[in-house]
Amino acid sequence: MSANIQEFEKTTLRERVSHALRAAVVAGELEPGNVYSAPELAKRFGVSATPVREAMLDLVREGLVATVPNKGYRVTEMAESELDQITELRMLIEPALVARALAHIPDGDLPELRAMAQAIVDEAAAGDLVAYTEADRAFHLRLLGYAGNDRATSLIADLRAHTRLYGLAALSERGELEESAREHHEILDAIAGGNAGLVEKLMRTHIGHVRESWASAEPTQRKRNSSS
Incomplete structure (x- = not known):
């Protein structure tokens, strides 16, 4: 034992x-x-x-x-082209799958999902980028899990692991990361309202932000990475 x-x-x-x-x-x-x-x-x-x-x-x-x-x-x-390909795949899979999963999310699970979303906001406010990234991963994979497609969830988990969010530090320093983190609550609002179309739209916007803002390194960071 x-x-x-x-x-x-x-x-x-x-x-x-x-x-x-x-x-x-x-x-x-x-x-x-x-x-x-x-x-x-x-x-x-x-x-x-x-x-x-x-x-x-x-x-x-x-x-x-x-x-x-x-x-x-x-x-x-990771090359920029690889990050673009990861984003494209996530756009094809996640928004539609989470929208479809909406019908399978029990109302009783919403408080726990709210707590998970708030954890993302709290870690962003604390400036703990590792904890923020892990909380974000757990939240999104939990939503995908309701769709019942284990292969798709596993694929997204792998794609997320290969994403690079070099811009998180700059967003945190400017005090913008906490505001971005609140997008998760907006997604939950749409889920609670049973609006699948809005859920899909918000997911697309969210993933777009991940690539356009969160994955963008500051010039000094990008230079340091390229010279390593």
Whole structure:
């Protein structure tokens, strides 16, 4: 029994570290081209090096980082054209799927969804970009889950993991990220009102903002990334 509990705790820790590292890559907290060691990341996230190494294996398989022998892990770079393709795929899948899922979202689930949306706003206000990115991921995948298409949800999760939101830091510094985060409440308002057409429209607008504003790096950031 105790062995099973230990294994469960180990697995959940690895999952938590994987989510945090993945969010850090997406948010640009771990910069493309830079090499990070397991001990360095362990100190940064307040865990031991073992779950970090295990979690990084997940990110290597996903193509988010590459192993650098005897040094650590290099965050892979994404071309602008790749980000455009990711956005196009998300536009084709997410808005229609979430609109279709509306009919399957119980009214009783709305308070929990509100809390999840508010968590995104709260993390934006706190300036915690990693927590913000993870809260955003959890909210959108939860909405997609109501559609009952596991393959589509898995695909979107993968696409989101490969998105790069380098502009989040600049938005946070200007105090604009919290306002953008409130878009999630607008989507929930449309869901609560049973307006599938509005849900789809708001989802398209939201994803467009992700590509146009949130994924845009400031000139200094873009220059630093290109020279890494």
